Amino acid sequence: MKKCLVLLGLFLGLISTNLYAADSSSGCGLGWAVFKKNSLVSSSLRATTNAFFLNTIAMTFGTSGCAKHSIVKNEAKQLHFSETNYPQLVAQMSQGQGEYVNSMAGLMGCDSAVFSQTMQQNFSQVVPSADSAKELVQNMQLQVLTNESLARSCGII
Amino acid sequence: MELSKKFFLTFLILGAASIQAASLFQKLDSKQQRQWLNLLHYTEGVSENDSDLFYLSERGKINPEEELTKTIELLKKNEVKGYGRFNLSVACAFRSRYEWLHENGFIEKLSFKCEPFEKWKKEINAGDVSVVFSTAYPNNPASMFGHTFLKFHNKNGKGDLLDYATSFEAKILTQDWAPIYAWKGIFGGYPGLYDLKKYYSKVAEYNHAENRDLYIYTLNLNQRQIDFLLMHLWELYNTTYFDYYFTWENCSYQLSRLLDVVLEKNLELPKPWYYLPSDLVKAINKEEGFVKKVTYRASNQKKFQTQLETLNTKEVKELKKHFKEKTLSENRKVLDALIKWNQLEEFKAKGQLSETEKKYQYETLAKRASLGGKSPELKVQKKWNNDPQYAHLQRRLEYKGSIVDTRKYHQIKFQSGYTDLMSYDEGLEPFSEFKFLALSLAYDREEDKFEEGEWTLASVTSLHPIEFYSREVSWSVGLNGIKRYFGNETCEFCSVTRLHALVGTSFYFDNVLVSSLIGARFDYSSRDGVYKENFSPAPEIKIIALSNEEKRLKIKIEFGPQLYFLENPRFNYELDSEISYTFTPNFDLRLRSILESNNKVDVSTLSFSLGVYY
Numbered sequence: 001m002k003k004c005l006v007l008l009g010l011f012l013g014l015i016s017t018n019l020y021a022a023d024s025s026s027g028c029g030l031g032w033a034v035f036k037k038n039s040l041v042s043s044s045l046r047a048t049t050n051a052f053f054l055n056t057i058a059m060t061f062g063t064s065g066c067a068k069h070s071i072v073k074n075e076a077k078q079l080h081f082s083e084t085n086y087p088q089l090v091a092q093m094s095q096g097q098g099e100y101v102n103s104m105a106g107l108m109g110c111d112s113a114v115f116s117q118t119m120q121q122n123f124s125q126v127v128p129s130a131d132s133a134k135e136l137v138q139n140m141q142l143q144v145l146t147n148e149s150l151a152r153s154c155g156i157i
Numbered sequence: 158m159e160l161s162k163k164f165f166l167t168f169l170i171l172g173a174a175s176i177q178a179a180s181l182f183q184k185l186d187s188k189q190q191r192q193w194l195n196l197l198h199y200t201e202g203v204s205e206n207d208s209d210l211f212y213l214s215e216r217g218k219i220n221p222e223e224e225l226t227k228t229i230e231l232l233k234k235n236e237v238k239g240y241g242r243f244n245l246s247v248a249c250a251f252r253s254r255y256e257w258l259h260e261n262g263f264i265e266k267l268s269f270k271c272e273p274f275e276k277w278k279k280e281i282n283a284g285d286v287s288v289v290f291s292t293a294y295p296n297n298p299a300s301m302f303g304h305t306f307l308k309f310h311n312k313n314g315k316g317d318l319l320d321y322a323t324s325f326e327a328k329i330l331t332q333d334w335a336p337i338y339a340w341k342g343i344f345g346g347y348p349g350l351y352d353l354k355k356y357y358s359k360v361a362e363y364n365h366a367e368n369r370d371l372y373i374y375t376l377n378l379n380q381r382q383i384d385f386l387l388m389h390l391w392e393l394y395n396t397t398y399f400d401y402y403f404t405w406e407n408c409s410y411q412l413s414r415l416l417d418v419v420l421e422k423n424l425e426l427p428k429p430w431y432y433l434p435s436d437l438v439k440a441i442n443k444e445e446g447f448v449k450k451v452t453y454r455a456s457n458q459k460k461f462q463t464q465l466e467t468l469n470t471k472e473v474k475e476l477k478k479h480f481k482e483k484t485l486s487e488n489r490k491v492l493d494a495l496i497k498w499n500q501l502e503e504f505k506a507k508g509q510l511s512e513t514e515k516k517y518q519y520e521t522l523a524k525r526a527s528l529g530g531k532s533p534e535l536k537v538q539k540k541w542n543n544d545p546q547y548a549h550l551q552r553r554l555e556y557k558g559s560i561v562d563t564r565k566y567h568q569i570k571f572q573s574g575y576t577d578l579m580s581y582d583e584g585l586e587p588f589s590e591f592k593f594l595a596l597s598l599a600y601d602r603e604e605d606k607f608e609e610g611e612w613t614l615a616s617v618t619s620l621h622p623i624e625f626y627s628r629e630v631s632w633s634v635g636l637n638g639i640k641r642y643f644g645n646e647t648c649e650f651c652s653v654t655r656l657h658a659l660v661g662t663s664f665y666f667d668n669v670l671v672s673s674l675i676g677a678r679f680d681y682s683s684r685d686g687v688y689k690e691n692f693s694p695a696p697e698i699k700i701i702a703l704s705n706e707e708k709r710l711k712i713k714i715e716f717g718p719q720l721y722f723l724e725n726p727r728f729n730y731e732l733d734s735e736i737s738y739t740f741t742p743n744f745d746l747r748l749r750s751i752l753e754s755n756n757k758v759d760v761s762t763l764s765f766s767l768g769v770y771y
């Protein structure tokens with residue numbers, strides 16, 4: 001399981017860099033770059049593309065078991081959600097509860113109560129002083145990986 | 158082959174084909190015919206779809222019978238690509254047509270792949286559908302009537318915000334000059350398309366950025382209906398667009414037509430020449446049991462107002478002090494209010510906060526986190542019910558009996574829309590008025606003759622109460638035809654065309670709104686004896702007091718002086734008092750007194766009116 005965790009950490013670091021490089025504007029992952037037109041079909045295909053993209057890399061890294069976890073599958077969604085809802089999300093993280101922080105917990109596959117509490121307790125490490133959604137997602141993922149009780153609630157260990 | 162023979166054969170083939178087509182369509186029962194016409198979006202013999210990609214037969218836009226025959230023919234061939242915008246198989250591109258024809262026994266079950274659709278549908282994973290109404294935003298003319306979209310509730314129920322929503326929107330790809338924009342908008346110059354976004358994007362736009370409430374009406378649809386609705390939505394996006402007309406083929410009308418494809422009977426269309434977002438809300442609520450649940454999502458500003466109500470006077474004072482001095486509180490409740498206030502400021506500034514403001518926002522959040530504990534969830538108590546299903550109808554017919562000075566009049570007035578300051582507020586945003594296309598005919602009892610009455614082309618008033626956290630302006634503009642007393646031989650009472658524009662501030666306390674506005678009016682009349690020139694501008698001030706303490710009883714007093722600097726005498730003032738009592742949302746009684754003085758003579762008008770919205 002620890003091997004899985006390490007691989008997951010490496011994988012997250014890598015795809016974060018790649019995805020952010022390809023997607024500085026909207027946070028919709030590679031799909032955004034491929035399907036630039038914001039439309040009914042492109043939205044769905046974007047999601048599909050991102051899912052394919054993530055799974056393919058995960059399999060290359062031999063983390064296919066871990067890659068089925070929401071934290072990996074929903075990376076692009078986490079980023080889009082954070083970017084669109086940054087003010088509400090960080091406000092509720094500081095307040096220890098709310099629908100935005102619960103939704104983010106859902107996108108990461110974690111228990112919302114544990115997730116909210118951990119984010120509040122580690123607020124200054126998780127929320128960057130500048131409003132950067134990508135840094136926020138990276139820091140939340142790091143918390144999931146390094147905080148034992150949160151990792152347990154997310155079903156990672 | 159001789160030309161005449163060729164022509165004769167072609168004629169025979171076409172004739173046979175049309176007989177076949179007609180007979181096939183005629184075989185459908187009335188319910189099936191309605192469904193087929195709905196799938197093609199037919200209205201009065203023509204389809205409203207505007208792209209050729211939508212029609213499989215040459216005359217599909219005007220001939221649903223031919224379209225039926227051709228669709229069956231092509232589906233039977235089961236070609237794997239070449240249809241719609243994305244080069245899909247015919248059954249995949251026309252997903253709902255195929256489903257309907259198969260269910261109704263016109264074609265066998267086909268073996269075809271439609272992976273993009275299946276993935277798209279799986280991602281949406283809809284178990285429920287809601288019509289969402291975003292309330293009006295009076296300070297933005299484009300949104301004055303509100304907006305509607307559909308929300309697909311994900312079956313996994315992991316979070317309302319993560320659901321998908323679709324709306325029909327005009328795609329404005331060019332930066333048009335405002336009059337061109339209006340022209341194109343009214344006369345279908347922009348294409349309209351369905352768009353799919355995450356629901357949280359809609360919430361961010363309406364609830365947070367524009368401070369508009371959302372009403373969510375969850376529909377009583379079964380899974381088969383929901384799946385079919387998605388198939389049709391997919392088909393529309395893949396194959397067509399609709400010219401967008403702001404007054405009729407707009408967001409709400411198209412959603413209504415979209416829902417029609419899964420309903421036993423079509424939703425009722427409004428009687429006036431325009432279709433408003435509230436008409437869709439009324440139509441779905443008119444069908445008994447069709448709306449199974451109504452949910453309310455308050456705007457960010459209303460949430461903040463609720464938060465303020467949890468603070469005592471000392472805490473409110475503390476809040477204001479901290480916000481002004483950019484300092485931090487040790488009180489959780491005050492910090493929570495500061496966080497919300499900072500958010501309101503951020504949305505107001507469209508995210509462009511100064512470095513100091515950003516720093517303060519971050520420090521507030523960090524401080525709040527350091528205190529720990531959960532903030533309680535806010536339950537917003539509505540001061541006004543702005544749920545549009547309870548609003549009065551739009552067209553107004555009014556009888557008015559009046560005494561102007563010593564003359565008695567009977568007046569009949571017709572108003573095409575929409576609401577005014579004295580109308581019943583329920584279901585609408587209070588303190589706002591939008592009147593358009595009104596005309597009255599007056600009968601002078603003494604002279605025993607009919608004469609032209611007053612008219613309104615358009616008149617908009619938006620009175621926003623100022624709060625310490627919100628300083629939106631109040632304003633009023635309009636173009637009206639009024640009757641004014643001049644008292645000379647050539648013109649005792651004469652018609653004047655008046656354009657006015659006013660701006661100012663409003664305050665609300667003890668259930669009374671008080672507005673002070675400043676601006677100008679510009680009167681025009683070509684008749685002799687009215688003004689020295691044909692026109693006369695006049696700066697003016699207006700004070701309005703409006704009470705709506707009792708829901709059905711409204712009292713309004715307006716007072717204002719004007720300076721007609723080109724005339725003699727120059728000064729004029731008006732004192733206008735009005736009381737309205739609403740018996741039902743669509744029926745009211747009004748009493749009004751106007752006292753006008755132009756330094757020479759006072760003219761008083763007393764009137765009572767009975768008005769019906771229909």
